[in-house]
Amino acid sequence: MTGKIESIVVVGSVALDSVKTPEGETHEALGGSAVYFSLAARHFTRVRVVGVVGEDFPAQHRETLASRGIDLSGLQTVPGRTFRWVGKFGRNLNAAKTLSTQLNVFETFRPKLTEAQKDCQAVFLANIDPDLQADVLRQMRRPRLVACDTMDFWITSKRQALKDLLKRVDIFFVNEGEALKLTRQANNVRAARKLAEWGPSVVVVKKGEHGALLLAGGRIFPFPAFPLDQVKDPTGAGDTFAGAFLGSFLAAETDLNNIHALKHSVVCGTVMASFNVSDFSTRVLENVDLAAVRQRVREFADLLSCGNGAAAPPAKT
Amino acid sequence: MTGKIESIVVVGSVALDSVKTPEGETHEALGGSAVYFSLAARHFTRVRVVGVVGEDFPAQHRETLASRGIDLSGLQTVPGRTFRWVGKFGRNLNAAKTLSTQLNVFETFRPKLTEAQKDCQAVFLANIDPDLQADVLRQMRRPRLVACDTMDFWITSKRQALKDLLKRVDIFFVNEGEALKLTRQANNVRAARKLAEWGPSVVVVKKGEHGALLLAGGRIFPFPAFPLDQVKDPTGAGDTFAGAFLGSFLAAETDLNNIHALKHSVVCGTVMASFNVSDFSTRVLENVDLAAVRQRVREFADLLSCGNGAAAPPAKT
Numbered sequence A, B: 001m002t003g004k005i006e007s008i009v010v011v012g013s014v015a016l017d018s019v020k021t022p023e024g025e026t027h028e029a030l031g032g033s034a035v036y037f038s039l040a041a042r043h044f045t046r047v048r049v050v051g052v053v054g055e056d057f058p059a060q061h062r063e064t065l066a067s068r069g070i071d072l073s074g075l076q077t078v079p080g081r082t083f084r085w086v087g088k089f090g091r092n093l094n095a096a097k098t099l100s101t102q103l104n105v106f107e108t109f110r111p112k113l114t115e116a117q118k119d120c121q122a123v124f125l126a127n128i129d130p131d132l133q134a135d136v137l138r139q140m141r142r143p144r145l146v147a148c149d150t151m152d153f154w155i156t157s158k159r160q161a162l163k164d165l166l167k168r169v170d171i172f173f174v175n176e177g178e179a180l181k182l183t184r185q186a187n188n189v190r191a192a193r194k195l196a197e198w199g200p201s202v203v204v205v206k207k208g209e210h211g212a213l214l215l216a217g218g219r220i221f222p223f224p225a226f227p228l229d230q231v232k233d234p235t236g237a238g239d240t241f242a243g244a245f246l247g248s249f250l251a252a253e254t255d256l257n258n259i260h261a262l263k264h265s266v267v268c269g270t271v272m273a274s275f276n277v278s279d280f281s282t283r284v285l286e287n288v289d290l291a292a293v294r295q296r297v298r299e300f301a302d303l304l305s306c307g308n309g310a311a312a313p314p315a316k317t
Helices: A033-041 A059-066 A104-108 A115-119 A129-141 A152-157 A159-166 A176-183 A188-197 A236-253 A258-277 A281-285 A290-302 B031-039 B060-067 B103-106 B115-119 B130-139 B153-158 B159-166 B175-182 B189-195 B237-250 B259-276 B282-286 B290-304
Strands: A006-013 A015-021 A029-031 A046-055 A071-076 A084-087 A096-102 A121-125 A145-148 A171-177 A200-207 A212-216 A217-225 B007-011 B015-021 B030-032 B045-052 B070-079 B083-089 B096-103 B122-125 B143-149 B171-175 B200-206 B211-216 B219-224
Touching: A006 A033, A006 A236, A029 A033, A033 A046, A033 A059, A033 A258, A033 A281, A046 A084, A046 A104, A046 A115, A046 A152, A059 A071, A059 B189, A071 A115, A084 A104, A084 B175, A104 B159, A121 A129, A129 A159, A145 A236, A145 B096, A152 A159, A152 A176, A159 B130, A159 B171, A171 A176, A171 A236, A176 A188, A176 A200, A188 A200, A188 A212, A188 A217, A200 A236, A200 A258, A200 B171, A212 A258, A217 B290, A236 A258, A258 A281, A258 A290, A258 B143, A290 B219, B007 B031, B007 B130, B031 B045, B031 B060, B031 B237, B031 B259, B031 B282, B045 B115, B060 B070, B060 B130, B070 B115, B083 B103, B122 B130, B122 B237, B130 B159, B143 B237, B153 B159, B153 B175, B159 B189, B171 B175, B171 B237, B189 B200, B189 B219, B200 B237, B200 B259, B211 B259, B219 B259, B237 B259, B259 B282, B259 B290
Parallel strands: A006 A046, A006 A121, A015 A084, A046 A071, A121 A145, A145 A171, A171 A200, B007 B045, B007 B122, B015 B083, B045 B070, B122 B143, B143 B171, B171 B200
Antiparallel strands: A015 A029, A084 A096, A200 A212, A212 A217, B015 B030, B083 B096, B200 B211, B211 B219
């Protein structure tokens, strides 16, 4: 990439989530992949949302996003009800159990980019139908940074469309279980390498509370999660991670060959996700300020620091 | 600690393991906690084994250990059969399924330290009966570094004895699931803190392929595992980790307030474990040389390096 990329388009869900975890529950709270992504990325870059809500979408949620600088001009409001997700997390906070998915207006959603969005040079295609993800990409005039996510459902139902899409993707964010399933591998390092063969030069395998693997420059970099003594609600952690990752990467004004910048983006994503899961819905993401994020980024880098390896173990004498 | 500690006593099992994994199997191969520990620690310090085998223990295994500088003067040979373990790992390589445990001579094992062992200043009490672990500790004249491990069985059957033992332990190595069970917590950070309240100033929560948490100086340091594209046999990974951790820590001639040294010990443990799991039984541990270990330690430190946090993310302009 040359020249600064000033904004990023995100296409994904804007939802009302009802979530139950061992720490409590929410009822029709603000959620959706595009929402988590936007709230995380907004600290670093201009975010332009492409999505759809029903006429019942609360004005206060729109205000929550708009007042934080998120461009909602591509968020359509159409007759009908907003997408709703009902889910539950047990003691194993890594895996959500979906109790109900009501697509509502999302069922017939066909993303249509505004002129400003078509000219945007970066895009995050959240976990929607791969055909829609490709459709968004076709509408963009000169995308220079293309990132995407996916989910179990599309791996099962549209594997080939997803593989075709990946040819045009630079950065692929994917859960560990989904990476194994998509590549039909039993090992996450092999899965990441296989995914890179399919297109993306950067692959991020997300492992929830166990951290992430970054494949970049053909190497695999392992990262732990930020240690937390309480996780209240893991909903949206992956999209939050992607938002802070891509936002901080764009702000660094560099390119995909810069391993240091990519590693730093993993740290930013990890830290932002750690804030997100510490309370329900978007409560923390709405209010956390960049100074607190930067502080925890420094803390996390310090926790990870092991010196430069010069202090290799001495042999016995 | 002041002054160099020249050697470490390890008390644990010396076994013949039959293990099946998706990558293959072994039949009555060299194994046991004291064996894995010794082979890992030998690069850094003198290791003195306290254990028992039956008359059927192959002379070649004894030779394998002795020829690598491991002191077997405390390895008793008694009438009867050597301890045997039969286990299986499925696709989830984090959890072994025990198919058969034949304690044999281990059933009546009462550790009896030699004079040289009694004077030793460091000890690793591998996952045997907490009462026996305490008995070993009582025999030692001036232990300055006491480390131990445990296992599910003792948490269930001898929880109080284990808690009592921990009062006298400096470094506690424990699997994640066992840490949660022992402390009755749902979160591994809380579990580590609870364990530290019970005695050990350093707690290492082992997470298998997901790395480890180090509690030291009241802080929690998360570590990923070394990324591997193939794991053939996870047997002994935890004891290997502990062996390289403690060996490298003793070689550093420092004390438990040295966080940097402790973090470096986690790296050494992680790296040695990564070698161990790449083939069956003790095949790799028997032959890996310190130069290869050092090389991977440097590689791992480089993978983990995220700068000093000075490059915190810029805000959008």
